[in-house]
Amino acid sequence: MASDAPPPLLDLTIDNITPNTNRINSQGDDARMKYLMTRLVTHLHDFARETRLSTEEWMTALNFLVACGQISSDEFILLSDILGLSLLVDSINHPKPPGATEGSVLGPFHTHDAPTLENGSKMAFDPKGDPIFCLCTVKDKEGNPIQGVKIDIWETDSTGHYDVQHAGRDEPSERCVMVSDAEGRFWFEGIKPVSYPIPHDGPVGKLLTKLNRHCWRPAHLHFMFGKEGWDNLITALYMRGDKYETTDAVFGVKQSLIVDYGTVDAEIAAKYGIKEGMTLLQHDFVLVTEEESAQLRDKNAVEALEKLGLRMKLVDHLPVPELD
C-alpha cells in the first residue's frame, strides 16, 4: 500500500474521528503496525462510544495508568494478568496439540539471575518451608526423552513471597535453572508451594477490591522450558485441593496441571540419595517442536480469522489485511 498524503483533519466529531485517526496512522510502510494501530484505535473509540465514557471516567482511567507506571515496572503485567490478557496471549502464541503439556501464566516474578544447579540440588533455602523432592521428566509427544533442555524453576518461600519481593535481596533464592539429562530427567529439592496474594498495594490491588475480587493465587511451582527447536513452554504445577484452585486471580489453573503429592519410596530414595518417606512431586512434561507449534498457531489463526469474517494473510506468521 503506497503512503497516501495525510487526510485533512478538520471538524472531527464522534462519528468521523475513528476513520480519520486510522488514516493518519496509516502513512507508514509497516503493514502489521498499521493493522495493530487500526484495530487498537477502533476498539478504543468503540469502547468510548458504547459506554458514552464520561470525562471523569476518562480522567480516572488516565490516573490509574499513571499510578500503574509509577509504582513498579511490573504493575502493567499484573494488570494484564488479572484482566485475562496474559492467559489469552499465551494461548494464542503457544497452542498445544493433544498430549503436550499445557501452558500457564508467566507472572512478573521470573528473573534472569537464577543459578544453574546440578540435578539433585536444593533450590529453596527457607528453613520454615516443608521440603519436597521433585522428580520430573521432559519428553516429546512420542515419549522420547529430550536431553539438554534448560528449565527455569521458581517458587515463593513459605510466607508466599518471591525472593525479589524482599527488601535487601542479595542473591536469588527459591529459584534455579536445571538441565535435563539423557533420560530427560531433572530433579531437585524444593519446598511445598503455598497460596499467596499477588501484589495488591498498588492500583491493580485497588481495582480488584473495587471488583469484589480476591487477589490470591493457588499454591504452584513455576517452570519454563527452553531448547532450540522446541517451542518455549511456560507453565506451572498447581497443588490439588488449594482453597483458590478455581478462583485464581490470574486465570492460570488448568486441570491437567493440577498435581498430587506422593511419597518417596525405598527405590527412589536409594536411586537419588534422599530420605525415604519425604514428600514427592513427580511430573512428566511434554514439549512440542517449534515447527509443530508454528504450524498449529498458523492453522488456528487462519481458522479464527475466517470465523470472524476477516480477509487476512499471514506475514511472518502474523495476520495483516489481504488487500485487493
Add this chain to the structure above:
Amino acid sequence: MASDAPPPLLDLTIDNITPNTNRINSQGDDARMKYLMTRLVTHLHDFARETRLSTEEWMTALNFLVACGQISSDEFILLSDILGLSLLVDSINHPKPPGATEGSVLGPFHTHDAPTLENGSKMAFDPKGDPIFCLCTVKDKEGNPIQGVKIDIWETDSTGHYDVQHAGRDEPSERCVMVSDAEGRFWFEGIKPVSYPIPHDGPVGKLLTKLNRHCWRPAHLHFMFGKEGWDNLITALYMRGDKYETTDAVFGVKQSLIVDYGTVDAEIAAKYGIKEGMTLLQHDFVLVTEEESAQLRDKNAVEALEKLGLRMKLVDHLPVPELD
C-alpha cells in the same frame, strides 16, 4: 443484579477466557463499573484475538505503558490526545447545539495557579512575542451577555513552550483567569500564538515517528469557560493559514474556531486605551446551559445506543445495561 458466586475458573482458553473474566468482574453492585469493565475486557480480548497478538508485541505494549508512566504524569493525556480519544470524549460529554461555540482538546498544559487579572491586563510577558489585543464576548445562544464567567486563558511563549515546560519556572506566565463584565466582555493583551511540537522526547513522540506522523499543533490560544449553570466550555482559537491547520497532531481544529487577525481601529483604541494599529483578535463565544447540554447528551446517547442495537438505560446520565 444479585452478586452471584464467582464462576469456577479452570481450563481457560482463547474461546472462553472473555466470558469468564467478565463473570468474575461482575460480582460487585456498581452497574456502571460492571458495564465499563465488561466492555473494556471484551474489546481488549477481541483486539488480541483479531490480531493474534504475539508475545513480543504484547511485551512491547506493556513496556510502552511503563515508559509512559515513568516519563511524566502527562504522557497518558498526550497518548489519549494523539489517538483521538480526548477529542472523542470531549465530543461525547460536551455536545454543542447549533449556534454554540464548539469545543476543542484541553491538552496537558492547563494549570490551576494562573492569576486572576483585571480586564485589559497583559497576560504574556515574553519580550520576543508579537503583542496582540484580544477583545472577546461570552453570550448565550440568544445573544444575551453572560456576566461573571470565569475564563482560563493560556498560550505558549514565542518559542512554542508553555511556562510549565521551562525548568525553574517560579510563577505562571502566558496564562491568566479573567471574568466577563456586564456586557459579557473580556479583553487582554497577549502575544501571537505560534505553532509548536507537542512533547516528543518520550514514548508518545517515538510512536508518532513510527507512524510517520509529525508532532505539531497549529498556532492557537486556549480558553476554558466556567460558570454555575453553564456547561463548561473547553475550546481554543486557531489562527487561519497555519502550516499545520489540517494536520493537528491532536485533532483539535474546527473550522468554526479558525480566526483571522484584525487591526485595532481608532474607536477600539480610544475605548480600551490601547494603541491604534495593533494586531486585534476578536471573537464572540457562545455558551449553553448545563441543562441544555445534559439533555442533548442524553438524547445523543439514547440515539447512538439504539443505533448500535444496545438495550440500555441511563442512570445519572450514563448508560448501563437494561436488564430483563
